[in-house]
Amino acid sequence: MGYLWEQLSIDPNWTQSLLLHLVEIWTDWIKTPLDILLVLALTYMVLVIIGERRTLWIVRGFIILMVAAAISSRLKLTLLSFVLNNLVIGSAVAMAVILQSEFRRFLEQLGKGEIRQLFQPYRQIIPKPDSVIDEIVDAVKELSQNRTGALMILETSGPIDERDFSVPGVKINAEVSKELLQTIFQTSTLLHDGALLIRASRIMAAGVILPLSDRSASRQLGTRHRAAMGITERVENCVCVVVSEETGSISLAEKGTLNRPLTSSKLKELLQARFSQTVEREPVAPDLRNLGRQLLSKAVGLVLRLLRLPSSASREKK
Numbered sequence: 001m002g003y004l005w006e007q008l009s010i011d012p013n014w015t016q017s018l019l020l021h022l023v024e025i026w027t028d029w030i031k032t033p034l035d036i037l038l039v040l041a042l043t044y045m046v047l048v049i050i051g052e053r054r055t056l057w058i059v060r061g062f063i064i065l066m067v068a069a070a071i072s073s074r075l076k077l078t079l080l081s082f083v084l085n086n087l088v089i090g091s092a093v094a095m096a097v098i099l100q101s102e103f104r105r106f107l108e109q110l111g112k113g114e115i116r117q118l119f120q121p122y123r124q125i126i127p128k129p130d131s132v133i134d135e136i137v138d139a140v141k142e143l144s145q146n147r148t149g150a151l152m153i154l155e156t157s158g159p160i161d162e163r164d165f166s167v168p169g170v171k172i173n174a175e176v177s178k179e180l181l182q183t184i185f186q187t188s189t190l191l192h193d194g195a196l197l198i199r200a201s202r203i204m205a206a207g208v209i210l211p212l213s214d215r216s217a218s219r220q221l222g223t224r225h226r227a228a229m230g231i232t233e234r235v236e237n238c239v240c241v242v243v244s245e246e247t248g249s250i251s252l253a254e255k256g257t258l259n260r261p262l263t264s265s266k267l268k269e270l271l272q273a274r275f276s277q278t279v280e281r282e283p284v285a286p287d288l289r290n291l292g293r294q295l296l297s298k299a300v301g302l303v304l305r306l307l308r309l310p311s312s313a314s315r316e317k318k
Contacts (some may be wrong), residue, residue: 058098062091062285100236132176132201133271139181140243140250142263150185150247151195151224153208156274157237158201164235169194169208176201183241195227195240214254221258222246228253239274241267 018052028080069084096103136152143150162168170191174180176198184206185192194207213229233256240253242260250267251260259270 012164012290016072043125059094062088062095065091108161124168125257132198133268135176135178136181136198136241137264137268138265140241142178142182143243144183144248144250144264146266147245147248148182148185148187148243149192149222150181150243151210151228152181152241153195153197153210153231154239154241154271155197155199155237156239160197160235160238164206164211164231165193167207167209169197170206172203172206174203176203195231215256225251225253228259229256232256239271 027093065084065088069081070072070086072084136154140150140152180203181196182198184203185191187240191207193211196203197205197208210227211230211234212226214224215229215232215233222244224242224244228242232238232240232253236255241248242251242253242258244251249261250264251258252262252267253259254274263271
């Protein structure tokens, strides 16, 4: 202790060098846990934006490539590190294309400063096939027989951003029913020319103007068909049902592709198959609170094992 005070009184710069050394030791000690914690947080955020478990395998493959690239770089395997780093870059570009809508929502929330929402599992709005689809198919069948043009947007997962529409339309927020759908698309109404937005079991808006597709299409396809192709090209989480005013034919648009002509029974079959897949989809990231509780309980159990202390369960058995 006397030597320390002697050095402080003789050389003031020694104090500064000692403090810098302590700060460096502290930084090195905390750097690794902080790095791991930030990587875990980023991984959780990626899992939150994933919409289905099948996509999780893509993310796992990407993480394995990143880990392999880091290990090869640490071991100074130059050629292998070069190949893996290029694979990581290519995989990142491919993921940005595959998960386009998810990354778009992620960047929007990040830009708006909604950091808390990034750590909350995404809750999808799923239509009820047993009631909503029956009402839609019955209405489409009547509209087709009467050769009344119609265009309906059905959200398959998350809500569509209104900025994807050319004109958002008129808010309705009414329960889906065959009678209401037929009434809206009658030529005597003011909203019959636009599209109808259906979210879950409710009609959210009517008279929605959609962007038209830039693809070269058949001359038999009218504005409604091009609009259905345009919105499904831009937004992945929706399908569009189209009834032609000239022929009364029924079409279903998804991801910019038209499936036509369809019968009402075939339309019902396709919609049920599409929304049954949506029902099976669930967030792959667990709730953060439950995850924290699980990690805490496992950590406590590990500490008790290390200390060789009986757990509460074993005490109850005794």
